[in-house]
Amino acid sequence: MYSIGVDIGGSHITSCMYEHSNNKLNSKTLVHSKVDTKASKEEILKIWIYTISKTIELAQVPIKGVGLAMPGPFDYFEGISLISKVDKFESLYRVNIRLELAKSLHIEPSEIRFINDATAFSITEALIGQATNHKRSIAITLGTGFGSSFLVNGQPIMDGKNVPQGGFLYDKWHEGHLADDLFSTRGIIKKYKELSGREVMNVKELYERSARDRNAKKVFQCFGTELGKFLKPYIVDFESSIIVLGGNIAKAFAHFEEELLLELPEVKVCVSNFGEEAAIIGSALLLDDIYYEDLKPCLKLM
Structure with a gap:
């Protein structure tokens, strides 16, 4: 077919x-x-x-x-x-x-x-991607916005006592800030300006300079830590065994991986192999x- x-x-x-x-x-x-x-x-x-x-x-x-x-x-x-x-x-x-x-x-x-x-991204991962052999999975898209999807046996779950309404996390709060304002391109760029006083055009520019710019490096470290803290209660409630990351920010995973994994030791965390496809x-x-x-x-x- x-x-x-x-x-x-x-x-x-x-x-x-x-x-x-x-x-x-x-x-x-x-x-x-x-x-x-x-x-x-x-x-x-x-x-x-x-x-x-x-x-x-x-x-x-x-x-x-x-x-x-x-x-x-x-x-x-x-x-x-x-x-x-x-x-x-x-x-x-x-x-x-x-x-x-x-x-x-x-x-x-x-x-x-x-x-x-x-x-659509989460379905791909659950049916033919890295979450295929996991009964419960959560897919997160990190880009201009903060997307999320909770799945059981490949089917998105939109409501229930262990799932946020609609499967949405972008509208939830984390330490006084909307998740969508923190875990997105604008959130990362804003954090860098707060630390350095300088502006950058996009996340790619930041991770390319992170090896020589301590503020850029710190931005990603903070991003991984705070994302992990934010996700942890939802992962525990949903009993997910895997988190799959997608979106443009996921390309910088190596720069926040260590901090994210420290916060989420009980779950597998990986980046989608499909990219924009x-x-x-x-x-x-x-x-x-x-x-x-x-x-x-x-x-x-x-």
Whole structure:
């Protein structure tokens, strides 16, 4: 079986064919397009449809359907955008993306499926990645925001006594600060400015200078310690045996690994091997009908 996985980002769309028989993306079908998120509905959908259509054309095999990893807020069960007042995709508010794509791509609406982008990453890790042999896992995305997903046997858990509502951690507090403000790119950059009085453009610049800049090194050490302290009670409550990290900040794992592991000695901590492909693969996996049927109750709560 072949399906199309799509990652919708803040300024781009990436589409690629996924081969379910060998759990691999076909790199020859990968198409990447820039998107002006402030453009009209027609312009945004035009780019999305072009990108997905190009992947289907390059695939040259029958396609089961299309899965899309989308930022929220979004009605993932119905396929309707709820993004509003965040300076992106405003023109798509209340638009039924499923029906729009189905009509233009000539695909049955039921074969166009949606998932939260952070959850797509976690599904990939739980089904074919490093958390495959773990009953309970937590996936964390560290980037412009702080994403999280709690899974049992590969299924995201959105509520329950041992899971924060929605599986969200970004809106929780840690020592007087929102987690999303601490465990994100802006949190790291802010911490460095507090310590050094200097500004940097991104996290990559910081970890490249950490060997010669004691303040940069200290920022990552503090990041690992505080992230571990923050995560520990959730890990204990959920009884997770593994934490998988993804996102751009995870590329700097070597710089905060020691401090993080000191705080979390009872759990396996690893970095995703899939990188930016994780969300694409996770969305493509939605076209497995058996898995998707089990996932539907979760989608209604997302």
